[in-house]
Each structure stands twice: as structure tokens, then as C-alpha cells.
Amino acid sequence: PVPSLHQSHLLRELIRTIRTARTQAEEREMIQKECAAIRSSFREEDNTYRCRNVAKLLYMHMLGYPAHFGQLECLKLIASQKFTDKRIGYLGAMLLLDERQDVHLLMTNCIKNDLNHSTQYVQGLALCTLGCMGSSEMCRDLAGEVEKLLKTSNSYLRKKAALCAVHVIRKVPELMEMFLPATKNLLSEKNHGVLHTSVVLLTEMCERSPDMLLHFRKLVPQLVRILKNLIMSGYSPEHDVSGISDPFLQVRILRLLRILGRSDDDSSEAMNDILAQVATNTETSKNVGNAILYETVLTIMDIKSESGLRVLAINILGRFLLNNDKNIRYVALTSLLKTVQTDHNAVQRHRSTIVDCLKDLDVSIKRRAMELSFALVNGNNIRGMMKELLYFLDSCDPEFKADCASGVFLAAEKYAPSKRWHIDTIMRVLTTAGSYVRDDSVPNLIQLITNSVEMHAYTVQRLYKALLDDISQQPLVQVSSWCIGEYGDLLVSGQCEEEEPIQVTEDEVLDVLEGLLVSNLSTPVTRGYSLTAIMKLSTRFSSVNRIKKVVSIYGSICLQMYSHSLQALFCRNDSTVVLSKSSLFYRFNLHVLYYLVSLLFQANDLLDLLGGNDVVPVIQTTLPTKPASAGGELLDLLGDLSLSSRTSLSLSPFLSLTHSFTFFLSTVITIHATNTTEADMTEFVFQAAVPKTFQLQLLSPSSNMVPALNQGSVTQVIRVLNPQKQQLRMRVKLTYTHKGSPVQDLAEVNNFPPQSWQ
Amino acid sequence: MWTLERNEDTEQQIIRETFHLVSKRDENVCNFLEGGMLIGGSENRLIYRHYATLYFVFCVDSSESELGILDLIQVFVETLDKCFENVCELDLIFHVDKVHNILAEMVMGGMVLETNMNEIIIQVDAQNKMEKSEAGIAGAPARAVSAVKNMNLPEMPRNINIGDISIKVPNLPSFK
Numbered sequence: 001p002v003p004s005l006h007q008s009h010l011l012r013e014l015i016r017t018i019r020t021a022r023t024q025a026e027e028r029e030m031i032q033k034e035c036a037a038i039r040s041s042f043r044e045e046d047n048t049y050r051c052r053n054v055a056k057l058l059y060m061h062m063l064g065y066p067a068h069f070g071q072l073e074c075l076k077l078i079a080s081q082k083f084t085d086k087r088i089g090y091l092g093a094m095l096l097l098d099e100r101q102d103v104h105l106l107m108t109n110c111i112k113n114d115l116n117h118s119t120q121y122v123q124g125l126a127l128c129t130l131g132c133m134g135s136s137e138m139c140r141d142l143a144g145e146v147e148k149l150l151k152t153s154n155s156y157l158r159k160k161a162a163l164c165a166v167h168v169i170r171k172v173p174e175l176m177e178m179f180l181p182a183t184k185n186l187l188s189e190k191n192h193g194v195l196h197t198s199v200v201l202l203t204e205m206c207e208r209s210p211d212m213l214l215h216f217r218k219l220v221p222q223l224v225r226i227l228k229n230l231i232m233s234g235y236s237p238e239h240d241v242s243g244i245s246d247p248f249l250q251v252r253i254l255r256l257l258r259i260l261g262r263s264d265d266d267s268s269e270a271m272n273d274i275l276a277q278v279a280t281n282t283e284t285s286k287n288v289g290n291a292i293l294y295e296t297v298l299t300i301m302d303i304k305s306e307s308g309l310r311v312l313a314i315n316i317l318g319r320f321l322l323n324n325d326k327n328i329r330y331v332a333l334t335s336l337l338k339t340v341q342t343d344h345n346a347v348q349r350h351r352s353t354i355v356d357c358l359k360d361l362d363v364s365i366k367r368r369a370m371e372l373s374f375a376l377v378n379g380n381n382i383r384g385m386m387k388e389l390l391y392f393l394d395s396c397d398p399e400f401k402a403d404c405a406s407g408v409f410l411a412a413e414k415y416a417p418s419k420r421w422h423i424d425t426i427m428r429v430l431t432t433a434g435s436y437v438r439d440d441s442v443p444n445l446i447q448l449i450t451n452s453v454e455m456h457a458y459t460v461q462r463l464y465k466a467l468l469d470d471i472s473q474q475p476l477v478q479v480s481s482w483c484i485g486e487y488g489d490l491l492v493s494g495q496c497e498e499e500e501p502i503q504v505t506e507d508e509v510l511d512v513l514e515g516l517l518v519s520n521l522s523t524p525v526t527r528g529y530s531l532t533a534i535m536k537l538s539t540r541f542s543s544v545n546r547i548k549k550v551v552s553i554y555g556s557i558c559l560q561m562y563s564h565s566l567q568a569l570f571c572r573n574d575s576t577v578v579l580s581k582s583s584l585f586y587r588f589n590l591h592v593l594y595y596l597v598s599l600l601f602q603a604n605d606l607l608d609l610l611g612g613n614d615v616v617p618v619i620q621t622t623l624p625t626k627p628a629s630a631g632g633e634l635l636d637l638l639g640d641l642s643l644s645s646r647t648s649l650s651l652s653p654f655l656s657l658t659h660s661f662t663f664f665l666s667t668v669i670t671i672h673a674t675n676t677t678e679a680d681m682t683e684f685v686f687q688a689a690v691p692k693t694f695q696l697q698l699l700s701p702s703s704n705m706v707p708a709l710n711q712g713s714v715t716q717v718i719r720v721l722n723p724q725k726q727q728l729r730m731r732v733k734l735t736y737t738h739k740g741s742p743v744q745d746l747a748e749v750n751n752f753p754p755q756s757w758q
Numbered sequence: 759m760w761t762l763e764r765n766e767d768t769e770q771q772i773i774r775e776t777f778h779l780v781s782k783r784d785e786n787v788c789n790f791l792e793g794g795m796l797i798g799g800s801e802n803r804l805i806y807r808h809y810a811t812l813y814f815v816f817c818v819d820s821s822e823s824e825l826g827i828l829d830l831i832q833v834f835v836e837t838l839d840k841c842f843e844n845v846c847e848l849d850l851i852f853h854v855d856k857v858h859n860i861l862a863e864m865v866m867g868g869m870v871l872e873t874n875m876n877e878i879i880i881q882v883d884a885q886n887k888m889e890k891s892e893a894g895i896a897g898a899p900a901r902a903v904s905a906v907k908n909m910n911l912p913e914m915p916r917n918i919n920i921g922d923i924s925i926k927v928p929n930l931p932s933f934k
Contacts (some may be wrong), residue, residue, distance in 0.1 A: 011854075012852045015851060016852075058855070064766055064767075064770040082892050084888075084892050087889070091862075128862055128867075131866055132866065132867045149762060159872065160871065163866045163869050167867045192874060193871070195903070196872070196873065197869075200870070202868055238876070239874065241829065248870070248873040251826050287828055287829055290825055291826045291828075292823055295823055311872055319868070326786065326788040326789075327788045327828065329788070330788040337823055338888075361786060362787040363787070364788060365788070384810075420797040
């Protein structure tokens, strides 16, 4: 049972009770009960407990429960005469109210009265609240009061008035002028709190108005003096923080000096000495010292400082990089990143330290070190830097790999000392971080390779070898496929000059490319690349029959998927885009489409139609229309391919299924027939029949002789259309001659794997 | 102080995600976190310090010095320590309002107001004294009323007016 809560209970009793809740639901119940009690107390206009009830409400609000019904009560508390009430009331207003509630305007009068209250703490509450959530109307109404308080001699109120003025200016920028007179002697204050907030106010005004900036430039000498006093004054117990006199104020002043000195020679000169002094004399054993030093460096880099000072600043940053404190290394790298463009040479001197930061454990530091490293790469250091960056690429977290790879490509493109080095670098990236390389890198790399004419043989050889090792990284596979398709003739003729040429046959190459087509690891885009490569090789290789077979199996099926891309291309009025050299995608897509269209109409005369790359096909398509794709992913061909390859599944004593894959409604099945008897089976003919709902196409078998004793097999590829997705059944009739006599074998095959028809 | 759109759900979400981000931080990484869209953009950062079981997280924009904020957090924690006398977690849980009061003397409208610990303590103490003195004068009748209301009496007069000091003492047999 939930313990009973009463409106008179103190806040801490409520907290204690809520903490006993063991579940979210229990807590909710308690809160609801308490809210109900509080609501009825509010309704009874009970002054006694309003204060503590609002306090309780604010606590529950902090936990995330709605507390809007307390808004009006806050106002009543603010209007009360008691300080205790006002304190909670104003806190409530700051936590629960904002400009969107009309209720907040009702506060204006109360605040006005309280700004003129006899007790400074009440005035302080009013200033605080106005400066926190005052709307533009409230600020307009009360700006005069704030301005008055900005001129008071009471330092407690003066410092609050300064920050309140900042808020007013942010809300109603036109009112900035009215605060100008009051700023006249703000900096002659002795009280550090007032000085601090005054500098904040001056900073705000300078940042908002170029006129104000001009006007306040004359304060530079005064600011310099104050800073000097802080540094030189020796130990002052009142302002000491870890041995430094008011570091917070020093940092504020340095920031204001930065704004005033920016793009102004005279001001910059006036602060030159003090900046050098701070930079060399500040104690760096504690964080407070480093905070000051850091601010000083930022200021030096931003104003028109003389070169000696700038070098000093960058050297400080360089020292920061060697600091044990991670925070210091972090801020150093952040600043170096900002200055590397303008002070490139100075930052270069710290290159090795920056590169060391690549090995840091902190993710933010590593990222900045990486960005900075890329910014520092130039023609002179490219080899050394690239070594480090490639090493980083190998070992870094996945979140960095894409950016790093892109960075390497960019840097290599700009500064590669030789074409061979360039290709090698690209290879390294593709093989070590190939899966993280951005998709748009692939066409860029292809373009690059195309342009490096003398490296074609070397490139295709290296890429081919990479494929033999690993076909899982898609960008690598895509680039390799493209290269092989383009330069496969160089590969098989062993023309490589840069390294020992490898011996590889046309069949081996086609094996690899076909392997990509059927592999589970290949994405649809990759399959598109490998299919295209195979087709291109028909003009470069002599084993055209094999290519024909592959293309006829996969090609006409792809055509279905291609249809919408086809439509898009053929319907384009702008045929120059299609043929232009720069759009690689379009160019070799045209190849593909050309082949596929010809396939559809003249499957056996593929060879005849190959050749002329400049022919623009003018064919009315009767293909099913699909909405033209956005034009981007023209290679998104085999979108719905889902291949599953299985190693041999035995269908009957001498029939086994080696491959089957399904896309859309078509299944392509590869069957092998083997012969365990001692005599060959000649004139071997495979026939099959399927139920009415299916359609069958038998492609030419590999041969009509099954050798004895498993010495070979006949491969039969079957294409099955299964629109109703029914379980595949087949009646198979084998006729052959065995030991001179004709044999006929009938078999029912029902054990096709589910993947082949589902 | 929230200067983003005031919305309980958003606030709670920010709190939850901040907790999630900060609590999984290793001990040997830096104290700065980019919170991204969560806290209003890449210019804003979460800066935190870890004391025993507590994380103090400040969300700041680019106008604050990151290293300076680390020192500010230290001042805040030391101030809490002085005000609560060896502050511990429970102090902060049970005296949320007092924590607000202390913070209000350090940060105002999202800007740093006062960094001198002694100054802050003086001002917080003075205001607490004011509260205590108010409770002292007017507290007695309130406590008496509270006692009466909590007694299990058959009849409870409904109109006890605290507004003016004079209380109409109820005519109850057991009340002396």
C-alpha cells in the first residue's frame, strides 16, 4: 500500500517516500497521489503550504512529470511578501515558464516591483529571473530598471544587472544603445564579480555591433592594465585559484581582447606585450594555468600579431600535444586544426607529434589527429605521411575507416609521386578497408585507372590477384571486375612490366568472374559489374561460347530488372549524355543494355552483334513499363537476386544438383549427370517435364557423353519459371546408349531444395 | 538552465541520453563530448567531471573555454562541499532546492555570474538566514496548525486563517 502523503509534508519527506518505490508504476502512483493532494491544496488557496507544495512540484517536474498546474501558483508566490515564497516562486518560474505561456507576462509587474525592493536579495531574484527567461515584451518594459541597477554601487546587484542586460540585448537588440552610458566606468570596478560580468556584457555588445566594437577599442589599454595587475600582483588570497589570481577573469579578458584586436593593427600592437608575457610566464602545472595559456594562444592566432608571437603560440600548442592530460591534447589539436590553413608551415613542424596522436586511445583525439594529418600532407611528405595513415587505416575503429579511405584517395590524387605509387596506394586501401570505401569512390577509381594508360597491365594483374584472395569487399570486387572486363586481354597475355607477369588462362579468368556472379557475398551492384565484365570479354577473349552461355543464363533474366533502366535511358532526349566519355556509368551501361536487348531478340547471334561501340540502338521496346528510376543507380540491376548456392545435392543415383538460384519467378538449376558404371553412356539426352503451372527451358547440355567410372559429367542447365511459387517437381527422362544397347530411364524428382522454388 | 524549447519529454530525453553518453565513458579519455543534435548542434559540447559516483555535466556553447569550464565545475563542487559540510550524494538528492540556490549564485541566464567560492557562500548563507528568520516569526502558528490537522479529531474546523497572525483557537475538548 502506498504510504499516505499529505500536503503539509515537507519536500524531503516526499523525496524519501518516492525513493521507496520499487517500480516505475509505484512511483507514478505516488506522484499522482501527491499531485492530487497538491492540486486540492492549491484550490483551497492555502497560503501556508503553497511554498512547500510548489517545491515538491518542482521536484516531481525534475523527475519528468507534468507540473503545468503549478504555474499560476508560482506567480502567487512571487507576489508574496515573504522572501522564502519569492525564492521558490521565482525558481518555479524559471523552471516551468517560458515565452509560450501567456502566464509569464503576469510576472512583469511583480518583477518591476521587486527590482526596486528594499532587500538586495529580492532584487537579485528578480534580475536573475528576468535575465533567464524574460520575453522580449518583458525586457522592453523593464530595460530601464536594469539599466538603473547597472549603475548602482552595490556590487552584488551590479554584476547581476550586467548579465541581465546581456539577456535584454539578445532579446531586443535595438535596446543595446541605452546601456552604453552605464558601461563607461564598469571596468574601474574593484569587485571581480562585477568585472567578470562586465567583460561578458562588453563582449556581447562588441560581437553584435561593429559600431560598438569600434567604440570599445579604446578600452584595450585598460583591459591590458587589469590583466597585468592580475599577473603581477602576487599572491592574493581572495582571488587565488591554485596559485593563479582569478584565472576565470583572465580568460574572459583575453577573449575580449581577441575580439577587439581582430583585424585592427593598432589594438593588436597594444596587446602584443601582455600576450607575450602571459604566454611565457603562466604556470602550467595546473589546469587553470593551461586554460589561460590556451586562451592566450587563441587570441594570438586570431589578432594581427607579429610572426614571432604566432610561432610562440603554435609552439605552445605543440607542447600541449605532449602533455599527459588528454583534455589539453584535445584542445591543442582542435586549435591546430583551425590554424593549419593560415599558419601551415608552423604547424608542419609539429607533424610527427600530431601523427603520434593517431595512436591515442581517445576517439575524439584520434579523429582530430586524422583530420590534421590529412591537412598537413603535401608533396614533400606524402610518402612518409601515407605510410602512417595507411597504418592507421589498418588498425583504426570502423567509424574512421570511411573518412580515412576518402582522405587517402584525395591526398594520393593530389600528391602522388608516381603513377605506380598511386595504384599501389589505392590497392592497399581497397584490400585493407575495402568494405568501408564509399560507393562514389568506385567510379572515381575507375576513371583514374582508365587515365593511367601505362599502368593498365599492372593494375589488372594486381586486382586479379586480390580477387583470388578475397571477394568479400565489394568496392574492391567492383573495381577489379571492371578492370578485368576492360583489360582482360592484357592479363592473359602476360604483358605486365612492373612486376613478374602471372600466367592465367581465359577460363580461369571467367571462372573468377562467374564465381562473383553466384557468390552470396556479392551485392546486386557487384553482380552487375561482373556480368558486364564477362560480356565485354567476348570481344577480347576467344572462348566466346562459354561467355554466350553465361550471358544467356543470366542475361535475359537481368533484362526484366533492367527494363525500367532501359526505358529511362532510351527515353532520354539527351543522347549525348548517354555517349559522353565522362559518364562512365552511362557508357558501360549502354554496353550492357545493348547486349541484353540483342539477347532478347537474337540469342544465338550474339557474336554478330558485338563490335561497334558507337552504335546507338534504336529499338522500340515492348518491355513492361516501370517508372523511370531517378537516374542515379543505373547499376542497381539485379535488385532482387537472392542466390543460394549449394554443393551437390543428390537427386537420384546419378543426378546431382550443384547450383540453384532464384530471382523473381525464375529458377536456374544446374544438374550434373555422372556415371558410376564401367562403360560410357553415349548419345546421352536429358529431357524433363514439369506440372502445368511451371514453364521449363532446357539449355544446351555440355555434351552428350557421360564418361564411365565418374571420370566426368554432363552439365545440364535448366530454367524454370514458377509464377505460383509451387513446389518444384520434375519428371526426368534420360535416354542413352550403354554397352551398345539403348537405355531409357524415367525418374520423378521431388527433392529439389526449397530455395529453388520458394 | 534550459534555453531550448521547454518541453518535459525533450528535457527527459536529453537527460537520459546525456547519462547514457557520459556513463559509458572510459576513465582515460578526455572530458569533452560532442552531443550533436541532442544538445542543439555541433557548436555545443558536454563537459563533465567525475567525482566518486557522481558526474557533473555542463552543456556549453563555443563562448565558453572548455578548460575553464573544468575549473568551474571544480569551484561548484567545492562550494557544495562547504555549504553542505562534506557533501555527499544524499545531500544533493534531499536538498535539490538548496542546490538550485547555490547554482543560481554561480550561473545566471546561461552565463557565468560568480566564480569566487567565498563570495558565493556568503551570499547563499545570507539568503538562507533570511528564510530562517521568516520561518522563525511566522513559523509557530504554522507548526501548531499542522499539529492540529494531523490529529485524529472528530471535527475539524475548516477556516483557520493564517493570513493574519491571530488564530481562532478551536473549541476542542482535548486541545489545551
